[in-house]
Each structure stands twice: as C-alpha cells, then as structure tokens.
Amino acid sequence: MQDSIDILFYRLLFGDRKDLKEIDDRDKEHAIKKAIDVVGSEAQLNKKEIYEFRLRLAMHLCPAEAIDYKKTNPLPRHEIIRDYLTNELGYDRNIVDRLSRDLHNILDSWDAQRGTVAHQKDTLLTDQEYRCANCHISFRGTKFTGDCIRELGPDKPIPHIDHIEPVSSFGTNDPDNLQILCSFCNRGKGRGLGVDVKKEMKYAASNITDIPEKHRMEVYYYVINSNDSECAICGGKDCFLTIRKVQDGGGFARSNLEAICLDCI
Ligand SMILES: [Zn+2]
Ligand SMILES: [Zn+2]
Known part of the structure; x- marks a missing residue:
C-alpha cells in the first residue's frame, strides 16, 4: 500500500510523462520527499502549480467525509484524514500526523476561497x-x-x-x-x-x-x-x-x- 501512495505522489508531481514501470526506488523516495516538501514549503514550483498540486494531493489523500466536511461533524478534519491514511491506506501514524494537518489546511483554505468576499x-x-x-x-x-x-x-x-x-x-x-x-x-x-x-x-x-x-x-x-x-x-x-x-x-x-x-x- 505504501508503494502505491509513493507512485501516486510521483504521478501527481510529474504527471504521466514517465512510464510507471520505469520508476525506481530512488525516484519514489525523491517523489514522496518532494511531495511533502511542496506541501510544507513553496520551493521549486510556481504559485499556481503549487496550488493545483496541493488540491490534487488533498483530493487523492482525503476521504470524501473530509473533502465535503460538515461543520456539525464532531471530529476535527485532520483526525478524519489521519485515520483514513493510517487505517485505510496503511501509513504509519507518526509519519502522517503533520501531513494530515497540512491537508486539513488545504481543504480549509479551499472552502474559504469559495466563501463570500463581500x-x-x-x-x-x-x-x-x-x-x-x-x-x-x-x-x-x-x-x-x-x-x-x-x-x-x-x-x-x-x-x-x-x-x-x-x-x-x-x-x-x-x-x-x-x-x-x-x-x-x-x-x-x-x-x-x-x-x-x-x-x-x-x-x-x-x-x-x-x-x-x-x-x-x-x-x-x-x-x-x-x-x-x-x-x-x-x-x-x-x-x-x-x-x-x-x-x-x-x-x-x-x-x-x-x-x-x-x-x-
Ligand atoms: Zn492626462
Ligand atoms: Zn473602471
């Protein structure tokens, strides 16, 4: 399961320009490091690419319940995401803790941007x-x-x-x-x-x-x-x-x- 997420990161980052079979372990390691880096910092990509990348990352790594998060939900958004990443996708809880908070922020800012500017x-x-x-x-x-x-x-x-x-x-x-x-x-x-x-x-x-x-x-x-x-x-x-x-x-x-x-x- 970990493998498929690494590959997913790679695809999200680089599109399908490279045949997935050609991706070796070093590429995968690079991809996941870069993915986490991009979510945390603004290096390498331009603003629009980062924004688009973050949204795609959030859509792929968050459960529907977190994407369409209801304010009445008793669980915080990042906990829903963290539980999904650990229970459903098999990630180590320690690794995904920060990631799930970052994903939570991406979804929150998307919601805020749909809101009113009046x-x-x-x-x-x-x-x-x-x-x-x-x-x-x-x-x-x-x-x-x-x-x-x-x-x-x-x-x-x-x-x-x-x-x-x-x-x-x-x-x-x-x-x-x-x-x-x-x-x-x-x-x-x-x-x-x-x-x-x-x-x-x-x-x-x-x-x-x-x-x-x-x-x-x-x-x-x-x-x-x-x-x-x-x-x-x-x-x-x-x-x-x-x-x-x-x-x-x-x-x-x-x-x-x-x-x-x-x-x-
Ligand atoms: Zn004039
Ligand atoms: Zn005018």
Whole structure:
C-alpha cells in the first residue's frame, strides 16, 4: 500500500510523462520527499502549480467525509484524514500526523476561497480611495462630459469586487488578489480573454453610438489596462481615464485607441 501512495505522489508531481514501470526506488523516495516538501514549503514550483498540486494531493489523500466536511461533524478534519491514511491506506501514524494537518489546511483554505468576499469591499474601496482600479473613475461622483457618457453607458459607476487572477484559474480570495472595478471595467474584463478580433473588425468602422455596449466595455477595459491605467498624454495615474482614437479618421480598433484622462481631453 505504501508503494502505491509513493507512485501516486510521483504521478501527481510529474504527471504521466514517465512510464510507471520505469520508476525506481530512488525516484519514489525523491517523489514522496518532494511531495511533502511542496506541501510544507513553496520551493521549486510556481504559485499556481503549487496550488493545483496541493488540491490534487488533498483530493487523492482525503476521504470524501473530509473533502465535503460538515461543520456539525464532531471530529476535527485532520483526525478524519489521519485515520483514513493510517487505517485505510496503511501509513504509519507518526509519519502522517503533520501531513494530515497540512491537508486539513488545504481543504480549509479551499472552502474559504469559495466563501463570500463581500465583507472585504469597504476595506478595498478605502485602499483605492473610492476609485476603479482600472479607469480610476470615482464612485463618489464624477462629472462626465457627453463623450464619456457615450463610452460608459448611461449607468452610474457601481463598485464590483474583482479577482485579479480569476477563481477559475485558482485565483484566491486573499486581499492581494482582489480589487474594485467599476461596473463598466468589470464587465469589460469578463473572463480576461481579451477582445475578439472578429468583433473588432465588425465594429471598427462604426459610429461609437452604434457599437454594442459589451464590445465597447471590452475594448475600454483592454485599452486602459494595456496602457497600465495611465494617461497617454500626461502620464497621470489618478484621474479618471477614458479612451480616445489616436487618429480621428482611423477605426475603433485597439491599435488606434489610447487611454486619456479627463483633464487631457
Ligand atoms: Zn473602471
Ligand atoms: Zn492626462
């Protein structure tokens, strides 16, 4: 049984790139040491790989009762995991004690990340001085010119909590992975896949009033974000930014748009 866990660690770490028959004892020893090391420290792999590895490790080494842990369960999560590793998988109790606590923490942090982030909104807003992290529009009231209203749509900017790295690619609920975006930037960011070039072509020659709002939002978010949320003229980083064509006669295309602050329009 110990053997199969060692091999499992190896597979989790290195995928199926190596035929399992080729794994010798030294590889197995290396794999299990590395697996435990990875769970305990952040060496060797990048943040996303470590996170993914930890989740896979937890899914493979914890019983269903610990993965879907009910708060009403009288046993602590790590004890359920430890008992499973010792009784079902045949591990030595002394060896798995720390491992089961680490696995418990991985599952706890996964649960926490699925939880709500709404309570962090006020802190984030204060940190960002009540402005959108991308276009810096103020949630405390901004005087619009007619042109800006056309770009932003008729709505007042509403603050939304955004995961900088999306939850779908293992972004966490840590405050440093969260920011406030206005409703326009938030919808423009979407899943972060950028602007569809077919749509860009379709509307490149249209009047701005004829361009669907969703496409305008995507272009708006993209152009400001790829300008590092700085005004292309004055370099300002605090003032509300909007987008303007570089060449007036050119198209509504990313390459012909730049971020400009309200003062420089
Ligand atoms: Zn914004
Ligand atoms: Zn400016």
